[in-house]
Each structure stands twice: as structure tokens, then as C-alpha cells.
Amino acid sequence: AQKVTQAQTEISVVEKEDVTLDCVYETRDTTYYLFWYKQPPSGELVFLIRRNSFDEQNEISGRYSWNFQKSTSSFNFTITASQVVDSAVYFCALSRGEGGSEKLVFGKGTKLTVNP
């Protein structure tokens, strides 16, 4: 069975602070995908990033970066120099890698509030 745990329920920071969102996953699959989605107060779910289980290279994209470590089953997401518009619920999600058309299993989400 697959499981995603986001231990941080809510985080509050002041604008321009860096913030890291934690995600720990469980899966028996050898091939899988990990994702981060953002859900702003307006309600839509916005895809942010995806990592493949066989690619542990960590990357930076603008103000976003992520740290994928298979040894600890973690896929953490960092926002640098946070902005008020980053305020949202962030979901970490996992899917099986077989076929590529598999359902997403979400964590409970972390609500990020960025104060001016």
C-alpha cells in the first residue's frame, strides 16, 4: 500500500523567509513518481513538480527547490524568499510508476501562510 505523510499541518512565516515543507512516503513499488501540488484559497489544484524514483538529482526552479532522498523516503520542498502569493495548501503526492496512468495518493497537506 502507498502512503504519504506530511507531518506539518500548518506553517506560518513572514515574507522573504525560506520555508521547507516535509514529505515522507511509503511504497513497495520500485518505480514510482512523487509530486507537489499547490491549492490556493481559490480552490484549484496546481501541479508544481514531479520526480521519478530513479532520479535523485535535486533541482532548483526559480524560488522552488526540492530534495529527494530515497534512503529516507523523503521528498521535501523548499520555497526561497517566500511571498504572500505563496499562501496555499501544499500537497505531496505519490503514484505508481507502472504504465504512467496511475492514481495519485495525497498527503493530508500543509497549510502555508505567508504574512507581509
Added chain:
Amino acid sequence: AAGVIQSPRHLIKEKRETATLKCYPIPRHDTVYWYQQGPGQDPQFLISFYEKMQSDKGSIPDRFSAQQFSDYHSELNMSSLELGDSALYFCASSQGTSGVPEQYFGPGTRLTVT
């Protein structure tokens, strides 16, 4: 770029009524998914279709059914509605078999059952 389209955006129904939610996936995406998100909860997978055939089924009540049509749009039919069915219903699509597994979500349909 084209996005996933869902209609209606808001729907108010009474208990025991029926509801039909529609989804138009991104063109050339081969898989459609339906998710239910209750207040303050994470999205829960209901059902998916790959090339118009049901491919996976999650915690979907027997009162719900779904299908994907020849033009690739999908409909989620909900009967005998209960208060607990009040939620945000998302449709998503992906091009998974082309090595692009990320799912793109529509804006959701907010269903309120009174």
C-alpha cells in the same frame, strides 16, 4: 494552453436527488481521473479511465457511476445524494503512457447537498 474543463462549477442539490458532473480533458491526454475532496481534506481518488475504458477504481460509492465518451469527455453520475456527498469534485487528465505522468486538474465542481 488548453486546460481541463469542468461543468458546472457549482451545484446545489437536495438529498436523494441526482447530479451529473462533466469533464473535458486536455486534448490528446489519454487518461481521465475523478477525485473527491471533502472540506479540509486531501483529494481522494474515485475512478479513472484510460482510452475510454475504466482503468482503476477507488473509494467510489455504488451510488456513483462514471463513463468516458467517444469524444473523450467524462461524466460522473451521482444518485440518491446524501449530505456527506457535499465536496469539491475534481477531474484531472494526464498523458501518462507518453512518459508524462503528472495530472492536470480542472477547477473543480463544488457540490452542496442540502
